[in-house]
Amino acid sequence: MKVIVTERISENGMEYLKKHVDVDVKLDIPREELLKIIKDYDAIIVRSTTKVDRELIQKGERLKVIGRAGNGVDNIDLEAATEKGVIVVNTPDGNIVAAAELTVGLMLSIARNIPQAHNGCQSGDFRRDKFKGIELNGKTVGIIGLGRIGSLVAARLASFKMRVIAYDPYIPDSRFEKYGAEKVTLSELLEQSDFITIHTPKTEETKGMIGEEEFKKVKRGVRLVNCARGGLIDEKALYNAIREGIVAAAAIDVFEVEPLYNTEHQEFHNPLLELPKVIVTPHLGASTVEAQNNIGISIAKEVIGALKGKLYGNIVNLPEVKSEEFLELKSYMKLSEAMGALYYQINETPVKLVEVIYKGDISKYNTEIVTLHALKGLLKPALKEGVSVVNARLRAREMGIETVEGRVEEIDHYSSLIILKITGTNGKTVEFAGTTYGNEIRIVEYMGHKVNFEPTEYMMFVKNKDVPGVIGHIGNVLGDFGINISAMQVSPNKSDGTALMVVNTDKEIPVEAVESLNKLNSIIKAKAVKGLI
Ligand SMILES: NC(=O)C1=CN([C@@H]2O[C@H](COP(=O)(O)OP(=O)(O)OC[C@H]3O[C@@H](n4cnc5c(N)ncnc54)[C@H](O)[C@@H]3O)[C@@H](O)[C@H]2O)C=CC1
Numbered sequence: 001m002k003v004i005v006t007e008r009i010s011e012n013g014m015e016y017l018k019k020h021v022d023v024d025v026k027l028d029i030p031r032e033e034l035l036k037i038i039k040d041y042d043a044i045i046v047r048s049t050t051k052v053d054r055e056l057i058q059k060g061e062r063l064k065v066i067g068r069a070g071n072g073v074d075n076i077d078l079e080a081a082t083e084k085g086v087i088v089v090n091t092p093d094g095n096i097v098a099a100a101e102l103t104v105g106l107m108l109s110i111a112r113n114i115p116q117a118h119n120g121c122q123s124g125d126f127r128r129d130k131f132k133g134i135e136l137n138g139k140t141v142g143i144i145g146l147g148r149i150g151s152l153v154a155a156r157l158a159s160f161k162m163r164v165i166a167y168d169p170y171i172p173d174s175r176f177e178k179y180g181a182e183k184v185t186l187s188e189l190l191e192q193s194d195f196i197t198i199h200t201p202k203t204e205e206t207k208g209m210i211g212e213e214e215f216k217k218v219k220r221g222v223r224l225v226n227c228a229r230g231g232l233i234d235e236k237a238l239y240n241a242i243r244e245g246i247v248a249a250a251a252i253d254v255f256e257v258e259p260l261y262n263t264e265h266q267e268f269h270n271p272l273l274e275l276p277k278v279i280v281t282p283h284l285g286a287s288t289v290e291a292q293n294n295i296g297i298s299i300a301k302e303v304i305g306a307l308k309g310k311l312y313g314n315i316v317n318l319p320e321v322k323s324e325e326f327l328e329l330k331s332y333m334k335l336s337e338a339m340g341a342l343y344y345q346i347n348e349t350p351v352k353l354v355e356v357i358y359k360g361d362i363s364k365y366n367t368e369i370v371t372l373h374a375l376k377g378l379l380k381p382a383l384k385e386g387v388s389v390v391n392a393r394l395r396a397r398e399m400g401i402e403t404v405e406g407r408v409e410e411i412d413h414y415s416s417l418i419i420l421k422i423t424g425t426n427g428k429t430v431e432f433a434g435t436t437y438g439n440e441i442r443i444v445e446y447m448g449h450k451v452n453f454e455p456t457e458y459m460m461f462v463k464n465k466d467v468p469g470v471i472g473h474i475g476n477v478l479g480d481f482g483i484n485i486s487a488m489q490v491s492p493n494k495s496d497g498t499a500l501m502v503v504n505t506d507k508e509i510p511v512e513a514v515e516s517l518n519k520l521n522s523i524i525k526a527k528a529v530k531g532l533i
């Protein structure tokens with residue numbers, strides 16, 4: 001496995017990577033060059049500068065994992081990654097304290113003109129009259145986005161005896177209460193705040209969310225901090241608001257256009273730099289020894305884990321599954337994938353509906369990941385390597401397949417059961433059900449037959465007349481092809497005189513063997529199946 005690292009991560013992270021995979025570090029790699037070589041890598045690790053866009057992802061023929069050493073994933077095209085089945089991992093918690101502390105530092109800096117005063121002293125001017133500031137004590141701070149960082153900022157600013165108000169339409173009231181923040185609308189926040197700090201991700205909705213219109217609503221003399229993402233505060237509108245005296249000061253760590261981190265000689269230009277009331281830092285929010293150590297090792301572990309098929313942790317484009325939950329669900333994932341993989345090997349009708357019903361104990365879990373495995377199994381015969389759990393739902397939707405999950409707590413006989421109902425475009429529904437015993441998986445219902453078999457790599461399903469001698473015929477034919485039967489089960493259907501025979505073998509069953517069996521009078525239909533697990 002080969003991993004390319006395009007932005008600096010900590011030594012401990014690098015050491016971990018090198019222990020597990022081949023690593024190439026290309027810190028100053030020009031984009032054109034990266035586009036050429038990305039095909040050779042299984043994973044790429046970036047910070048916030050490398051643009052992992054659709055073009056790069058598509059050229060990554062072997063690409064399985066994109067690691068974002070940090071928090072925001074706005075430099076990664078998640079849609080393109082998901083479509084291609086590439087897992088995106090990040091380290092959302094590693095730098096939140098660092099970003100929250102920088103926010104508070106910047107807020108104090110613009111309250112007390114610290115950078116400007118420092119510059120004055122350094123140029124020999126010790127006068128303090130022009131640097132008279134204001135106190136945080138008793139002022140109102142408006143926090144936009146009360147997530148991981150916003151809430152840390154709220155807690156810290158409360159200790160400065162500030163009144164904390166917050167706008168975040170996506171969180172429950174309990175979160176406002178927990179962090180001692182008054183819940184307000186965006187307009188109320190703009191109208192009441194002496195300081196505003198923004199901590200949202202950059203999305204279509206949040207881009208420019210403080211712009212010309214919002215500056216019409218703010219208190220004259222408001223001070224702003226943006227330590228989240230460039231462009232959340234529209235830079236042109238901010239420039240004008242400062243020139244017009246609406247905004248007294250601003251501290252900006254992140255910009256609409258940022259130069260590459262790694263290049264030695266970089267030029268940073270931005271009209272905001274002309275304004276003495278604006279102080280800036282070079283996207284420094286995550287740059288502490290502690291944060292970088294946390295992030296370096298975490299991203300290395302996340303990427304290696306994802307490359308090895310670990311589907312929990314900080315995966316951005318998969319449902320959140322906790323590690324304990326993952327272990328509980330692991331055999332169910334295997335089971336649902338095996339049941340899904342059966343369909344197209346024994347049916348030709350295209351699918352229009354997949355229903356996954358969880359009964360018993362399993363119905364209490366977040367089973368989305370199990371459903372994704374059922375879809376992956378179903379689509380694999382059609383899409384081969386083009387489907388993974390990451391893009392299975394999307395691929396199914398594109399193929400016109402609707403997916404429905406159901407849950408029922410009551411259950412007989414088993415502690416948990418997964419029922420997979422697949423309805424074809426002809427309206428006919430095929431049903432499988434399965435359960436687990438510890439790590440072992442068992443299919444207990446196969447298209448109306450009560451069975452109890454372990455899905456294995458090579459199998460055959462035979463519908464036959466329930467007459468003597470059939471087992472012997474099957475054994476003889478497979479024996480002629482040098483194939484050993486490792487397990488066999490018969491499920492008779494008394495009402496129509498047929499039986500289902502489930503055969504597990506040690507090798508792939510060749511087409512010719514299946515054809516020979518299908519010529520026998522006693523056999524209605526034999527189908528070989530492979531790759532269920
Ligand atoms: N300057 C730097 O070096 C760093 C910057 N960041 C950035 O900080 C930002 C916040 O990070 P986290 O707190 O970890 O994110 P988070 O995901 O924990 O919290 C974001 C919050 O914003 C809220 N939100 C989303 N859309 C909103 C809207 N339209 N209006 C109001 N609230 C909205 C969400 O509900 C959520 O509570 C991100 O943009 C991240 O990329 C993070 C680390 C370092």
Ligand SMILES: O=C(O)CCC(=O)C(=O)O
Nearest residue numbers: 047048070071072286287
């Ligand atoms: O890698 C960095 O230093 C940027 C950190 C950042 O912006 C983030 O984690 O969202």
